[in-house]
Every structure is written in C-alpha cells, then in structure tokens.
Amino acid sequence: MAFKKLFIxxxxxxxxYKASILLFIIIGGMISIxxxxxxxxxxxxxxxxxxxxxxxxxxxxxxxxxDTYKINIHDTLYDLQNRNITLEQSRDIIGLGRQIINKNWxxxxxxxxxxxxxPTFLNKIIKKFFIIGEQDKNTILKKSISSNINDKHLKINxxxxxxxxxxxxxxxxxxxxxxxxVYLEINTVSIYITNLTNYDLSMSVSExxxxxNIFNTISTILNVLIILVFAFSILFSxxxxxxxxxxxxxLEDAVCAKVEELQALNESLERxxxxxxxxxxxxxxxxxxxxxxxxxGEMISNIAHQWRQPLGSIMMIIQGFQxxxxxxxxxxxxxxxxxxxxxxLAQNMSNTLEDFQNFFKPNRDKENFSLKDCIEHSFxxxxxxxxxxxxxxxxxxKDDVKMHGFYNELSYVFLNIISNSKDxxxxxxxxxxxxxxxxxxxxxxxxxxxDNGGGIDDKILPHIFEPYYxxxxxxxxxxxxxxxxxxxxxxxxxxxxxxxxxxxxxxxxDFENCALFAITIPISEADKNDD
Amino acid sequence: MMTRNLNILNEFNILYLEDDDxxxxxxxxxxxxxxxxxxxxxxxxxxxxxxxxxxxDVIISDILLENETGIDFLKELQEDKNIHIPTVLTTAxxxxxxxLDAIKLKVENYIVKPINLKExxxxxxxxxxxxxxxxxxxxxxxxxxxxxxxxxxxxxEVVKYILDNLNEKDELISSYSDxxxxxxxxxxxxxxxxxxxxxxxxxxxxxxKTYKFENKALNNI
Numbered sequence: 001m002a003f004k005k006l007f008i009x010x011x012x013x014x015x016x017y018k019a020s021i022l023l024f025i026i027i028g029g030m031i032s033i034x035x036x037x038x039x040x041x042x043x044x045x046x047x048x049x050x051x052x053x054x055x056x057x058x059x060x061x062x063x064x065x066x067d068t069y070k071i072n073i074h075d076t077l078y079d080l081q082n083r084n085i086t087l088e089q090s091r092d093i094i095g096l097g098r099q100i101i102n103k104n105w106x107x108x109x110x111x112x113x114x115x116x117x118x119p120t121f122l123n124k125i126i127k128k129f130f131i132i133g134e135q136d137k138n139t140i141l142k143k144s145i146s147s148n149i150n151d152k153h154l155k156i157n158x159x160x161x162x163x164x165x166x167x168x169x170x171x172x173x174x175x176x177x178x179x180x181x182v183y184l185e186i187n188t189v190s191i192y193i194t195n196l197t198n199y200d201l202s203m204s205v206s207e208x209x210x211x212x213n214i215f216n217t218i219s220t221i222l223n224v225l226i227i228l229v230f231a232f233s234i235l236f237s238x239x240x241x242x243x244x245x246x247x248x249x250x251l252e253d254a255v256c257a258k259v260e261e262l263q264a265l266n267e268s269l270e271r272x273x274x275x276x277x278x279x280x281x282x283x284x285x286x287x288x289x290x291x292x293x294x295x296x297g298e299m300i301s302n303i304a305h306q307w308r309q310p311l312g313s314i315m316m317i318i319q320g321f322q323x324x325x326x327x328x329x330x331x332x333x334x335x336x337x338x339x340x341x342x343x344x345l346a347q348n349m350s351n352t353l354e355d356f357q358n359f360f361k362p363n364r365d366k367e368n369f370s371l372k373d374c375i376e377h378s379f380x381x382x383x384x385x386x387x388x389x390x391x392x393x394x395x396x397x398k399d400d401v402k403m404h405g406f407y408n409e410l411s412y413v414f415l416n417i418i419s420n421s422k423d424x425x426x427x428x429x430x431x432x433x434x435x436x437x438x439x440x441x442x443x444x445x446x447x448x449x450x451d452n453g454g455g456i457d458d459k460i461l462p463h464i465f466e467p468y469y470x471x472x473x474x475x476x477x478x479x480x481x482x483x484x485x486x487x488x489x490x491x492x493x494x495x496x497x498x499x500x501x502x503x504x505x506x507x508x509x510d511f512e513n514c515a516l517f518a519i520t521i522p523i524s525e526a527d528k529n530d531d
Numbered sequence: 532m533m534t535r536n537l538n539i540l541n542e543f544n545i546l547y548l549e550d551d552d553x554x555x556x557x558x559x560x561x562x563x564x565x566x567x568x569x570x571x572x573x574x575x576x577x578x579x580x581x582x583x584x585x586x587x588d589v590i591i592s593d594i595l596l597e598n599e600t601g602i603d604f605l606k607e608l609q610e611d612k613n614i615h616i617p618t619v620l621t622t623a624x625x626x627x628x629x630x631l632d633a634i635k636l637k638v639e640n641y642i643v644k645p646i647n648l649k650e651x652x653x654x655x656x657x658x659x660x661x662x663x664x665x666x667x668x669x670x671x672x673x674x675x676x677x678x679x680x681x682x683x684x685x686x687x688e689v690v691k692y693i694l695d696n697l698n699e700k701d702e703l704i705s706s707y708s709d710x711x712x713x714x715x716x717x718x719x720x721x722x723x724x725x726x727x728x729x730x731x732x733x734x735x736x737x738x739x740k741t742y743k744f745e746n747k748a749l750n751n752i
Contacts, residue, residue: 308623312645313553319648320561327564338557345553390598 010235015243022236029229033222040218047211054111055204061108062193062200065101069186072097073160077179080167087167094160105153109146112200145196152189156182284487287467291484295412298385298419299356305384306352310345317342355381358408369407371445372400375436378414386418391425391432393418394506399440401523409488413497416481417449417517424453424515433506440523444495447519455501455513464499495521535656537565539663543588544568545655548578548604549621550597554646561648566655573597575604582608587616589639589658591651594622594629602632609636617658621646685716686724693734693744703734703742 010018072093080090159182166175317338324330355377379386379393386393403410418434425432437448456464463469467483489497497519504514545566549555550573559571570581574596581587592601601620608614620633623644633641640654679687692710693703707721725742728734732748 308644309551309554312623313551313557315645316554316557316561316648320557323561323564323648323652329564338560341553341557 007235007239010239011242015240015247018236018240018243022233022240025229025232025236029225029233032225033229036218036222036225040215040222043214043218044211047207047214051204051207051211055200055207058108058111059197059200061104061111062197065104065108066190066193068097068100068104069156069189072100073156074183074186077163077182081176081179087164090167091164094164098157098160101153105149112142112146142196142199145192145199149189149192149196152185152192156185156189159185287480288484288487291416291480292412294481295415295419298415299381302381302384303352303356305388307349310349314342314345366405367407368402368404370400371403371410371438371447372397374403374407374410375414375438375447378411378418379436381411382415382418382422385422386434389422389426389432391422391434393434393436395436397436397438399438399445401438401440401445403521404524405493406488409492413485413488413519414449416485420481421449421451421453421515424456425451428453431509433511435504435506444520444522447521449517449519450502450504450506450514452504452506452511452514455515456499458501461499461501465497489519489521493521495519535653535660537652537656540565540652540655540659542567543655543659543662544570544586546578546581546587546590546592546616547571548575548590548592548596548601549573550593550595558646558648558651562651565652575599575607578604582614582616588662589655590616590618592618592620594620600629602629602636605636605638619651619654619658685714685720688714689716689721689724693742697744701744701746702737703744704740705742706740 010021013021076085076090076093076097079085080087085093159178163175163178163182166178320338321330321335324334375395375397379395421434425434432452434449434451437450439446439448464482465486467480469483486497489495497517499515499517502514502516504511504516506514543566545562545568547555547559547562547569549558549571552573555571555573559569562569568585570578570585570587572578572581578590578592590605592604594601596604605618608616617639618636619640619642620629620638621642621644622629630641639658642651642654675687689710692714696703696705698704707718707725710716710721711718725734729736732745734742734744737743
C-alpha cells in the first residue's frame with residue numbers, strides 16, 4: 001500500500017523532475033557506492049597492514065627472542081655446563097644471542113610503540129562513526145610486561161656476564177647456581193614473552209573483529225545502497241518508461257487528433273472550395289442574367305423605337321377608318337389599300353420582335369453560325385439607336401468564319417461594345433463613326449472594333465473589364481457589360497479581349513483619339529474543317 | 532368634351548411635316564377628308580417651297596425630322612422669314628427639352644405620338660376657330676357699316692349707343708336727353724325708335740330710365 005502511495009506520489013511529479021530524480025539517484029547512488037567501497041577497501045587494507053605489521057611481525061620478533069633465549073642462551077649455558085663447548089665459543093654465542101635479543105627487542109618495542117602503525121585518522125573516524133566498541137587495549141599491562149621483560153633482560157645480561165666471569169674464574173659451583181638462576185630467568189622471560197605474544201594475539205583477534213565489524217557494516221550499507229539504488233532506479237525507470245508510454249500515447253492521440261482535425265479541415269476546405277466554385281458559377285450566371293437584363297432595358301428601348309413609327313401609322317389607319325366611316329366615305333378600295341399597308345406594318349413589327357426574341361432566347365446548345373452574320377445582325381439590332389445618334393458604321397469583313405458556340409453570347413459582346421461606343425459618340429459633335437474589321441490568320445480570327453468617340457480615360461481604362469465598374473449613372477449602367485463580354489470571350493470562346501486608345505484612320509480621315517476593342521478568337525480544328 | 536363643329540376646318544390649308552413615309556401618307560389621308568388641302572412633306576426645304584406658293588393656315592410638324600428638327604424649322608420661319616403661322620408639334624419624345632423651346636416659339640399644341648386623330652382634329656379646330664370668328668366679326672361689322680351707309684345714319688348710331696352703354700345685366704340706364712346730348716337726333720325720331728324696339732320686345736322698359744335689352748328677341752326676327 002505504502003509503495004503504491006509512493007508510486008502514485010512519484011507519478012504525480014512532473015516528468016522533468018522525475019528524470020532529474022532518477023539521474024540524481026543513479027549518480028548519487030553510484031558515488032556513494034564508490035565512496036563506501038573505497039572506504040571499506042582502504043579500511044580493510046589498513047587493518048590488514050596494522051594486523052600484519054603491528055601484531056604478526058612483533059610476535060615473530062618475540063618468538064625469535066624466545067628462541068634465542070632458549071637456543072643461544074639456555075643451550076649454550078647447558079653445553080657450557082657440560083663442557084661441550086668452550087668458554088670462548090659460548091661467549092661468542094651468548095654475545096651473538098644477546099645482540100639478537102637486543103636487536104629483536106628493540107625492533108619489537110619500536111614496532112609496537114611506533115605511530116606508524118597506529119590506526120589512521122580516517123580509520124579512527126570510521127571506527128568512531130560506526131561506533132565499534134573501543135577495544136580495551138590494556139596498554140598498562142603491556143607496559144608492565146615490557147618493563148618486566150626489560151628488567152629480566154638486564155638481569156639475565158648481568159647474570160650472563162657474571163656467569164661468564166665466574167666461569168672464567170672456573171668457579172663452577174657459583175656458575176651452576178647462576179646458570180640455574182639464568183634458566184629460571186629465561187623461563188620467566190619466556191613466560192613474559194608468551195604473555196606479550198598472547199596480548200598481541202588477543203589484540204590482533206580484537207582488531208580482526210573490528211575489521212570484521214567494519215566490513216560487515218560497510219558491506220551491509222553498500223548492499224542496502226545498491227539495493228536502494230537498484231530499486232529506485234528501476235522504480236523511476238519504470239515510472240519514466242510509463243511516462244514515456246503515456247507521453248507516447250498522448251502524443252499519438254494528439255497527432256491522431258491533429259490528423260483528424262487536418263482531415264476535417266481539408267474536407268471542409270474541399271467543401272468550401274466546391275461551394276465557392278458553385279457560388280462563382282452561380283454568380284457568373286446571375287451576372288450574365290443581370291447583364292442581359294441590363295441590355296434588356298436597352299433592347300426594349302430599341303424595340304420601342306422600332307415599333308413607334310409603324311404603331312403610329314397603324315393607329316392612324318384605324319382612326320382613318322373611323323373618320324371615313326363617320327363621314328360615309330369608307331370605300332372598299334380605300335379599305336383594301338389601308339388594310340394592306342397595316343398588314344405590312346404589322347409584319348415588320350413582328351419581325352422586329354422576333355429578332356429581339358432570338359437574342360433573349362436562353363442558350364440551349366452550341367450551334368454553328370457565321371461570324372459575319374452575327375456582326376451584321378448585331379448592328380442591325382442596334383441600328384435604331386445608332387441612327388438616332390447619327391452614328392455611321394462601316395463593316396469590313398474580309399474573311400467570314402464559321403463559329404461554333406453560343407450565337408447570343410457573341411452577339412451580346414458586339415451589342416455591348418456598340419452600346420458603349422454609342423455612349424461615347426453621343427457626347428461628340430462632329431462625325432460619329434464605328435468601324436469593324438475582321439481579319440483571319442492561320443490559327444485565329446481578329447475582330448477590331450474602333451470608334452472615334454475620343455477614346456477612354458487613362459484612369460478608367462485599366463478598370464473597364466472589372467465587374468460593377470461603371471462611369472454611367474446607376475440607372476443607365478450596371479457596370480457588368482464589359483465584364484460579361486470578357487467572361488464570354490475568355491471562358492466560353494478561349495479568346496482574348498483587349499481595349500486601348502489608338503490613332504486611327506476611318507474613311508480617309510484621321511482621328512486622334514479612337515477606342516479600339518480587339519477581340520481574338522482561336523479557330524478550332526473543327527471550325528477549320530467547316531470552312 | 533365639347534363637340535366641335537369640324538366642318539369649319541374644310542376651308543383651311545394644312546402643311547404636314549413628317550419624315551416617316553408611312554405615317555405621313557396615312558395621316559395626310561385621314562386629314563384630307565376634313566381640310567381643304569393637306570400639303571404633306573418630308574423635309575423643311577419642301578415645306579418652305581410650299582409656304583412660298585400657297586396660303587397655309589396651320590403647320591403640323593414632327594419634332595425629329597431627318598437631319599433636322601421641327602423646332603429649328605419653326606425658328607427659321609419666325610426669326611428669319613418673320614412668318615407666324617399657328618403650329619402643332621408631334622413627337623415621339625415626352626422629353627421636356629423640346630417642350631421649353633416649343634413654348635418659346637408659341638406653339639399651339641404638343642401632340643405625343645402615336646397621334647390620336649380626334650385630338651389632332653380638335654386641336655386644329657381650336658386653333659382655327661378664332662380665325663373663323665374673327666372673319667365672322669369682320670363680316671358683321673362690314674354688314675353694319677354697309678347698312679348704315681345706305682339707311683338712316685342716326686338710328687344706327689342710337690342702336691350702337693344703346694349696345695355700348697348696356698350694363699352687366701343687359702340694362703340701359705339712360706334718359707332721352709342723355710342720348711340726345713350725344714347724338715344729334717330729334718326727340719320724336721328717338722321716341723319712335725324706342726317704341727319700335729319695345730314693340731319688337733328688344734328693348735323693354737322695366738323702370739324709370741331703365742330699359743332691358745332682350746338678346747333672345749333677336750333670334751325671333
């Protein structure tokens with residue numbers, strides 16, 4: 001449970017902190033493990049050194065002293081007593097033995113008392129730190145034993161000197177008692193030395209135990225540390241891995257969501273584009289209708305013009321019948337003549353209507369028609385407004401081409417340009433002219449429509465094909481005529497329409513400012529075959 | 532609408548100016564029955580030629596002619612030639628720009644096409660009626676003058692005095708002496724004249740010095 005709680009608590013920590021904690025644990029753990037192992041190795045090495053130098057080596061020295069006493073002193077004295085060796089020999093041997101004993105003893109004292117093999121400062125701290133029971137070193141005992149041994153040394157030396165002197169004097173009795181005393185002393189020294197050895201041994205045993213304790217403690221700590229480091233590393237790694245997984249899944253989800261969003265956006269965009277395209281198509285359609293409606297007004301005034309005269313005549317004929325009748329002068333001859341005239345007039349009116357009706361007939365299918373007919377018919381339809389403004393038009397159609405498309409649309413384009421020219425020309429006083437030239441090249445047909453209406457203002461010229469751009473009053477212009485014309489030429493006929501002001505010669509007369517509408521329509525293969 | 536006696540038109544000459552052949556022909560045909568002569572022409576030059584040779588009483592002109600306007604033609608006529616003939620304009624335009632010019636030229640009427648023949652005839656009647664009336668008055672005064680020249684001059688003068696001094700109730704408030712002061716006439720002749728007028732119920736005495744002139748009584752003579 002606790003572990004679970006901890007786990008949850010850790011899990012709550014932000015990811016970056018977790019990573020830092022993991023790193024900290026690994027690095028900290030490693031460092032502490034290294035430090036502790038270094039300390040333990042050092043301590044153990046130190047302890048081992050101390051044990052060897054301070055405890056084992058002195059024991060060897062003590063054993064050597066003991067052996068020297070036994071062999072050199074005791075045996076020599078014994079041999080001397082039994083006269084197995086000469087005095088000289090024994091003196092040498094004893095002297096040697098004393099030298100060895102002195103040397104070893106001094107060395108022993110030097111070793112045991114030297115600071116060199118005292119536990120180092122670090123060791124002391126560690127020992128203190130781990131609260132290893134301070135061993136009762138019992139130095140007093142050691143010192144007393146050492147001093148006893150020193151005393152015994154001196155005693156033995158004295159006695160040996162005496163023995164040797166007495167022996168020289170050949171005072172055997174004295175000598176043998178002295179030798180016995182020496183034997184006794186040697187035994188005593190041996191016992192002391194054995195005590196000292198025991199002491200050193202016990203010390204080394206206790207120190208060994210200390211080392212063991214330190215080793216145990218440190219290894220326990222190390223083990224615990226290692227386990228902790230492992231545990232935490234694994235824990236944090238697990239958490240981090242889980243985090244990574246979570247992050248991964250989270251990111252995957254996020255990416256999925258974004259992908260979905262993108263797809264949705266894409267779809268909506270596609271939909272919108274579709275909508276926009278249909279809208280733009282609708283707009284085009286509406287604009288063409290508007291344009292047609294705008295020209296409808298013009299056309300109606302055209303029809304009105306064309307109808308007014310015959311209508312007046314017909315009305316006059318009818319009223320003539322009435323008055324003749326009232327006056328009793330209505331003769332069959334008069335009747336016949338007037339009826340014939342009236343029928344002719346009505347027929348004319350009907351034809352006019354049909355012409356315009358054809359223009360307003362909705363486009364059904366593309367049809368084949370002659371460009372020349374289209375241009376001529378367009379001028380025919382505009383004839384009355386042109387006549388009214390006294391505008392003369394010249395058609396120079398050298399090459400006729402069979403077109404395939406919507407007759408009404410092309411006718412609309414011509415009518416629109418004619419109407420614009422008429423508007424420009426109506427502001428002029430002198431001769432008003434419109435000239436149309438049609439010229440065919442290999443791949444395309446070019447129609448130039450020029451009027452001497454003074455050209456188009458440079459400020460207006462770049463905008464004339466823009467929709468809803470008009471220089472006319474709102475009531476007379478919708479501003480879509482030329483836009484629609486452009487749409488028709490460019491989109492339906494794959495041609496171009498351009499406008500510029502030029503210097504032009506019409507009927508051998510030069511005009512400075514003329515507006516030129518140049519329409520270029522490619523001749524398709526099918527059209528060529530028709531020719 | 533007051534019915535007009537269109538027969539009065541038949542002694543007048545009309546000049547009709549219209550550029551549309553068909554309308555010119557048919558309108559001329561229709562007018563021909565009512566007026567003495569219709570001179571139907573297409574251009575102002577032809578119209579001028581007619582005007583030089585014939586007596587024209589009314590001009591009917593379309594405003595928009597071929598390459599000219601009826602207004603310009605009228606201006607030329609009035610300003611350059613100082614010929615003032617009553618004119619009716621016809622036009623397909625209800626445009627006021629011509630109307631202003633037309634008013635300045637004292638055009639009699641302005642008929643919007645298509646032409647209503649009745650309206651045209653009525654207009655002609657209205658224009659020509661004062662002419663006829665003027666002629667009538669001229670004729671009557673001539674008659675009176677002629678009669679007074681061959682009969683007793685004084686009696687005519689008295690009748691003239693009576694008619695001149697009638698008040699708004701057609702009453703003459705005057706005494707014999709008032710009349711005699713103005714006209715040198717003998718009293719018996721005057722009394723005799725008044726008696727004669729009273730007998731014929733033309734001048735009836737209603738009060739002292741007051742005589743009522745009875746217009747109706749003249750119709751019975």
